[in-house]
Amino acid sequence: MVARTGIEMPLPDIALPAPAESPSVPSLTIELALPTEAAGRLTRLPAIGTRRLGRSRGGAETLIWFDTPQGALAEAGLALEQGARGARRLLVTLPAANAAWHPGLPPAPAAEDAMPAAAAAGPLVALAAFHGRKLGFALSHAAGEVEALLLTGKLRAVADEHPVARLTLTGPATAVLAIAREIAAELPALPPAAALAEEARALAQGDKPRLRRKGAPDPGTATTVEEALALAVGHLAEVVLALAPGARADAGPEAVHQMRVGLRRLRSVLKLFRRAADGPAPKALEAGLRTLLGFLGPARDWDVFTLGIGRAISEAMPEERAVAALLDAAEGRRQAAYAALERFLHSPDYRLLAWELTGFVAEARWREEASEEALALLASPLQPFAEALLAKRWKGLAEDGAVMAEMDDERLHEMRLDAKRLRYAAELFAPLWAGRRSRRFLKRLAAVQEALGLANDAVVAGALAASLANGRAERAYAIGIVTGWARGRVGRVRQEATETWDDLDATGAFW
Secondary structure, three states: OOOOOOOOOOOOOOOOOOOOOOOOOOEEEEEEEOOHHHHHHHOOOHHHHOOEEEEEEEEEEEEEEEEOOOOHHHHOOEEEEEOOOOOOEEEEOOOOOOOOOOOOOOOEEOOHHHOOHHHHHOOOEEEEEEEEEEEEEEEOOOOOOEEEEEEEEEEEOOOOEEEEEEEEEEEEHHHHHHHHHHHHHHOOOEOOOOOHHHHHHHHHHOOOOOOOOOOOOOOOOOOEHHHHHHHHHHHHHHHHHHHHHHOOHHHOOHHHHHHHHHHHHHHHHHHHOOOOOOOHHHHHHHHHHHHHHHHHHHHHHHHHHHHHHHHHHHHHOOOOHHHHHHHHHHHHHHHHHHHHHHHHHOOHHHHHHHHHHHHHHHOOHHHOOOOHHHHHHHOOEHHHHHHHHHHHHHHHHHHHHHOHHHOOHHHHHHHHHHHHHHHHHHHHHHHHHOOHHHHHHHHHHHHHHHHHHHHHHHHHHHHHHHHOOOOOHHHHHHHHHHHHHHHHHHHHHHHHHHHHHHHHHHHOOOO
């Protein structure tokens, strides 16, 4: 049931003025989310103060969001918004999974026929509201004038409220992104993980804002290589950035795990499309993503150690003090890895990476200094491009599978990486070959990767345990227990990996 706010109607809409610019210059509108205490410092930044043009326009602002008592609009990924003046606006807050997207995009107006029948028939109730102030001002930049609108205030529902601050920038894409980066270098300003209307819905219903993107991207509507590249990178950029607030030691391991998977998928996409995106921008972005992965990796490894093999040994040997002491040391390493990750996620370096990733998609930066061959490939049909990549990766994995039983740990690890690379590529391109055959292939490939991953986790666990020695003889006994347990697990999962490979090999390629 949707809660009422008790706020009276009618109330309206705010319009963001469009900057004057040549129609040939690409225009961009993005939102930045800031802590309210940081928003108070915004106008004093050199990035803002030295660029201000003319007088600011300020005043009170109220926004109210409506839905049916059953939440029909929210279920359809929509929100009905009304401000202090003007008509109500129907907005898309959860874009379709295969729609073009990149972080920082504000909610788009919904199509006229998007209103669900249940909402059109009414009744509608006030779900939640924003009360605060708006401040509009113009900013100069060499690439063109940018219009800024700052909202500061509180989201309010019957049972709760919380402060919010959003800055919207509209103008030439190059100017908008440059100003966003200048702000992010000084203040914790990031692309919002959810539309303000979605945050209001979550506040009213006592749950978390829904993710706009999750899992693997779906480029099924793309016809060219470039369309698929844009869809995939935009999707995965949103996945990675939206998960970052939950990447904390006290929040459980899932956000770090999914953020790491999303980041690996993103890096895989850049490698898959390397021939079509061969300029310096993809290489520079890859370097930043590698830095982020360098903080996520240790946190995830210690999660797997402490919550996997470590927990299993602890439960099997609860009275063994040496093991308990070793696992306490492992937990200390896990906490330290998370502390390093959190410091990075709160740093200007991470914020600048977030806006570089946003700009990479918004401005199609893979075209910067791209070769003629790459530009031609970007315009080429997607399916032949995908088929050639999948065939190449499948061939390499099939060669590994034929000699799996003879592989040592290091070679088995390489096969796991090959399986992972094929899985990311197959997940990406499978929508081009809809049907049970592609779904069966993906399911069995995932089983192979999972089995190989368990074997690798066991090997990594032995190395992590050894790293806890610190020259202390009393830990040698516990390290021996962990290492022996891990080696025994490798033997068990090797057989499982062989069986899952046989199933996959019998399935055959779907392309």
